[in-house]
Amino acid sequence: MIRDQLMARGIRDPRVLDVLAELPRERFIDPDLEAVAYADRALPIDCGQTISQPYIVALMTEALRLTGNERALEIGTGSAYQAAVLSRLAREVVSIERHEKLFRQATRVLNDLGVTNVRLVLGDGSHGLAAGAPYDRIIVTAAADTMPEELFEQLTAGGILVIPVGDRDSQILRRIEKIDGRPRITDLTACRFVPLVGASTCDTNQ
Numbered sequence: 001m002i003r004d005q006l007m008a009r010g011i012r013d014p015r016v017l018d019v020l021a022e023l024p025r026e027r028f029i030d031p032d033l034e035a036v037a038y039a040d041r042a043l044p045i046d047c048g049q050t051i052s053q054p055y056i057v058a059l060m061t062e063a064l065r066l067t068g069n070e071r072a073l074e075i076g077t078g079s080a081y082q083a084a085v086l087s088r089l090a091r092e093v094v095s096i097e098r099h100e101k102l103f104r105q106a107t108r109v110l111n112d113l114g115v116t117n118v119r120l121v122l123g124d125g126s127h128g129l130a131a132g133a134p135y136d137r138i139i140v141t142a143a144a145d146t147m148p149e150e151l152f153e154q155l156t157a158g159g160i161l162v163i164p165v166g167d168r169d170s171q172i173l174r175r176i177e178k179i180d181g182r183p184r185i186t187d188l189t190a191c192r193f194v195p196l197v198g199a200s201t202c203d204t205n206q
């Protein structure tokens with residue numbers, strides 16, 4: 001995975017490569033999918049959601065340019081794989097998920113893995129999480145039609161937001177840096193994420 005999926009496609013940051021090499025991705029998915037845990041694709045998780053393809057996790061993480069001192073906000077905890085990656089590269093991570101079932105599973109897996117610097121929040125993160133703002137980094141792992149203005153506002157000066165923008169069929173992964181209060185936008189790649197939405201519909205008893 002590291003060589004063929006990540007390095008071959010230009011992921012260079014050794015810290016990102018090390019974290020993806022070490023983190024047991026199979027712990028974040030259904031045991032039935034263990035054989036394909038490191039496959040070059042997104043995989044289904046509960047509530048009709050997905051754990052992102054390893055390359056996309058690496059690309060988004062690298063794009064955040066973490067040095068270890070940051071407070072980061074993730075919108076869309078899902079399996080908590082991305083949150084666990086961030087936990088090893090940032091000082092503190094806050095991650096919000098709208099589905100209670102995923103939130104509970106995420107709480108369990110991070111606890112089992114001994115991750116202590118991630119705070120999980122159950123709720124709608126489509127407007128960010130103003131209570132803990134500002135954040136040095138914000139990563140959105142579900143696609144928005146346009147960049148929510150509130151997210152940019154919740155960034156520190158010099159902060160970085162990574163977000164997929166577009167409709168269900170056509171999205172672009174963007175890095176938005178806050179330079180002198182203005183956005184500097186870099187398009188990273190075409191991508192396909194589940195949509196960023198509001199209230200939860202997943203049955204918590206499933």
Ligand code: SAH
Nearest residue numbers: 051076078079081082098125126141196197
């Ligand atoms: N980062 C995840 C990927 C999860 S897929 C991982 O590593 O597995 C995107 C997630 O965003 C889904 O779990 C979905 O429920 C969640 N999501 C979508 N809209 C949301 C919103 N408005 N607020 C919080 N979470 C949201």
